[in-house]
Amino acid sequence: MSKVVEGLYYASSHEWLKIEGNIGIVGITDYAQSSLGTIVFVDLPEAGTAVKAGTEFGAVESVKAASDLICPVSGKVLEANPEAADDPEAINRDAFGTWLIKVELANPSEAKALLTAEQYRPLSK
Amino acid sequence: MEEFLKTCLYDRHVALNAKMEPFAGYWMPISYTGIIEEHQAVRHACGMFDVSHMGEIRVYGKDAVAFVEYITTNEIASKPNGKVIYGLFLYENGTCVDDLLTYKKSDTELFLVVNASNVAKDYAWIVDHTEGFDVLVRNESDDWSEVAVQGPQAETIVQEQMGIVLTDLGFYTFKEVVWNDHDLLISRTGYTGEDGFEIYGDAYAVAEVWDLLAHSGKVLPCGLGCRDTLRFEASLPLYGHEISERITPIEAGLGSFVKFEKPNFIGKAALLKQKEEGIKQKLVGIELTEKAIPRQGYEVYSGETLIGTVTTGYLSISLDKPIANALINAEFAKIGDPIFVLIRKKKVPGILRNRQYYKKNYKQ
Incomplete structure (x- = not known):
C-alpha cells in the first residue's frame, strides 16, 4: 500500500504539488516510485525554463523505461533538485521528501483542478 | 480481456x-x-x-540434419552429438525469421529451441519447408x-x-x-x-x-x-531489436553463424549478394558522453542527418555508462565518430563504439 500525504495536491499522472506562497514544489508520489522500481536517472529542466500545466517537463527513468514527468501547474522553474539528479534512488527511499522542481506559479488557482489526498488515494492502489 | x-x-x-x-x-x-x-x-x-515460455521443436528423421541445415544458417553435420549450435532461420531475402539453438542428439534427431514470441511462426515456417525431406516435425513447446x-x-x-x-x-x-x-x-x-x-x-x-x-x-x-x-x-541479440524481418545477420554482425560453404540454405543467395555489394545498414554500438539513457526507437543523427535508430539501450548496470545498440546507415558506421541521440527533443552527444560492452565470462 503506497503512502499518500495529506495536505498536498495530486495529479492523476502521479505527481504531487505542495504550495508555499507563490511557489509550487513538485515531486512524484510513492505509488509512482514503487511502480517504476529503482530510479536510475532523472532528467530535470534548468532554472528559468517555462513549464505549462499538463505538459511534460522532464522524465524519471528506471532500468527498463523512461516515464514522462507532467507538470501539475504553469510557471517558471526556479530550481531543480540537485540531490534528486545526483542520487535518483533518493526518490525511491522518500518520494514525498525528494522534490524535483520548484516553480514560480503563474496561476495559483490551477491547483484547484488537481486532486486532494482523499481523491488521489484510490488511484494509488 | x-x-x-x-x-x-x-x-x-x-x-x-x-x-x-x-x-x-x-x-x-x-x-x-x-x-x-x-x-x-x-x-x-x-x-x-x-x-x-521458450519454444521447443523436435525434428526427427533420416534427413533431420540436412533439413535443419537447409532452413538455418549454421553447420550441423560436422558437429558431434551433444553439441548445441546457435543459428538463424532466414527468409529468402536474407532477413531473420528468428534465431535458435539446435541441440544435436543424433544424425536423425535435433531439438530446436526458439523464441517464445515466435513459436507459432517458426513452427509453421519449418513445416512449410519440409517438402523433399524425410523428416517429422513436432512442436513440443507445451511439454x-x-x-x-x-x-x-x-x-x-x-x-x-x-x-x-x-x-x-x-x-x-x-x-x-x-x-x-x-x-x-x-x-x-x-x-x-x-x-x-x-x-x-x-x-x-x-x-x-x-x-x-x-x-x-x-x-x-x-x-x-x-x-x-x-x-x-554481453552483445547477445534479441529478436525484434538487433535481428528482425528487416535485418540480415550480416548487418547484425552475426556473419560467423552463417556458413556459406553449405551447398544451400534459405536466404543464402540474398546474403551472398549482400556480401558482394556491401551492406546498407549496420548494427553499431553507441556510448553517450552526457548522462541520459538511449532507448529503443530513439533517433540517431550524424550532425543534422538522421542515420538510424537505437535497437536496445540502457544505463549499463555493469559499466555504469549510457550505451546502446543502433542500426544505422552503413556509410556512417565508423568507430569513434561523433553522433547524437535524440532524447526528449534534445540531441545528446555520443560516439560510435564497438559492441563489446562487457567481456563475456564463459567457461570453455
Missing part, C-alpha cells in the same frame, strides 16, 4: 511478490527484488530464470518447462544441490540425465554472458529444480528485466 498462459512456476513467482507482466502470451516475472540486484547476482554469484541457472557460481551450486556432475560439460554442449526420476536435458548455455546452464524438463521436474535451488538460499530468482540488461551488455 486476453487470457495469458501461466508457466509451472507462476504460483511461486506470485508468492515471491514478483512484478508480473504479459510476455509472449505468458504471465512472466519481470523482477522480484529489483533488476539491479538480480543483474549483479548473475554477474557475481548466481541467479535463476523461469524461461518456460517443456525450463529454468536457466546463470552466474560464476552456477556450476558449483547446481552440482552441489542437484548432485549432477557438470565439470565435464563443455561450453555449448548438453547431456540428458535422469534426476529424481525426472528426465532432464541440461546444457552449458545461457543468455547472460556468464557461465551457466539451461535445464529443460517437464513441469514437475522444473518445479522441483526451482524449489531445490530456491531453498538453497544460494540462487537469486531473476526476472526478464535483468535477462535483457545482461544479454545486452
Whole structure:
C-alpha cells in the first residue's frame, strides 16, 4: 500500500504539488516510485525554463523505461533538485521528501483542478 | 480481456511478490527484488530464470540434419552429438525469421529451441519447408518447462544441490540425465554472458529444480528485466531489436553463424549478394558522453542527418555508462565518430563504439 500525504495536491499522472506562497514544489508520489522500481536517472529542466500545466517537463527513468514527468501547474522553474539528479534512488527511499522542481506559479488557482489526498488515494492502489 | 498462459512456476513467482507482466502470451516475472540486484547476482554469484515460455521443436528423421541445415544458417553435420549450435532461420531475402539453438542428439534427431514470441511462426515456417525431406516435425513447446541457472557460481551450486556432475560439460554442449526420476536435458548455455546452464524438463521436474535451488538460499530468482540488461551488455541479440524481418545477420554482425560453404540454405543467395555489394545498414554500438539513457526507437543523427535508430539501450548496470545498440546507415558506421541521440527533443552527444560492452565470462 503506497503512502499518500495529506495536505498536498495530486495529479492523476502521479505527481504531487505542495504550495508555499507563490511557489509550487513538485515531486512524484510513492505509488509512482514503487511502480517504476529503482530510479536510475532523472532528467530535470534548468532554472528559468517555462513549464505549462499538463505538459511534460522532464522524465524519471528506471532500468527498463523512461516515464514522462507532467507538470501539475504553469510557471517558471526556479530550481531543480540537485540531490534528486545526483542520487535518483533518493526518490525511491522518500518520494514525498525528494522534490524535483520548484516553480514560480503563474496561476495559483490551477491547483484547484488537481486532486486532494482523499481523491488521489484510490488511484494509488 | 486476453487470457495469458501461466508457466509451472507462476504460483511461486506470485508468492515471491514478483512484478508480473504479459510476455509472449505468458504471465512472466519481470523482477522480484529489483533488476539491479538480480543483474549483479548473475554477474557475481548466481541467479535463476523461469524461461518456460521458450519454444521447443523436435525434428526427427533420416534427413533431420540436412533439413535443419537447409532452413538455418549454421553447420550441423560436422558437429558431434551433444553439441548445441546457435543459428538463424532466414527468409529468402536474407532477413531473420528468428534465431535458435539446435541441440544435436543424433544424425536423425535435433531439438530446436526458439523464441517464445515466435513459436507459432517458426513452427509453421519449418513445416512449410519440409517438402523433399524425410523428416517429422513436432512442436513440443507445451511439454517443456525450463529454468536457466546463470552466474560464476552456477556450476558449483547446481552440482552441489542437484548432485549432477557438470565439470565435464563443455561450453555449448548438453547431456540428458535422469534426476529424481525426472528426465532432464541440461546444457552449458545461457543468455547472460556468464557461465551457466539451461535445464529443460517437464513441469514437475522444473518445479522441483526451482524449489531445490530456491531453498538453497544460494540462487537469486531473476526476472526478464535483468535477462535483457545482461544479454545486452554481453552483445547477445534479441529478436525484434538487433535481428528482425528487416535485418540480415550480416548487418547484425552475426556473419560467423552463417556458413556459406553449405551447398544451400534459405536466404543464402540474398546474403551472398549482400556480401558482394556491401551492406546498407549496420548494427553499431553507441556510448553517450552526457548522462541520459538511449532507448529503443530513439533517433540517431550524424550532425543534422538522421542515420538510424537505437535497437536496445540502457544505463549499463555493469559499466555504469549510457550505451546502446543502433542500426544505422552503413556509410556512417565508423568507430569513434561523433553522433547524437535524440532524447526528449534534445540531441545528446555520443560516439560510435564497438559492441563489446562487457567481456563475456564463459567457461570453455
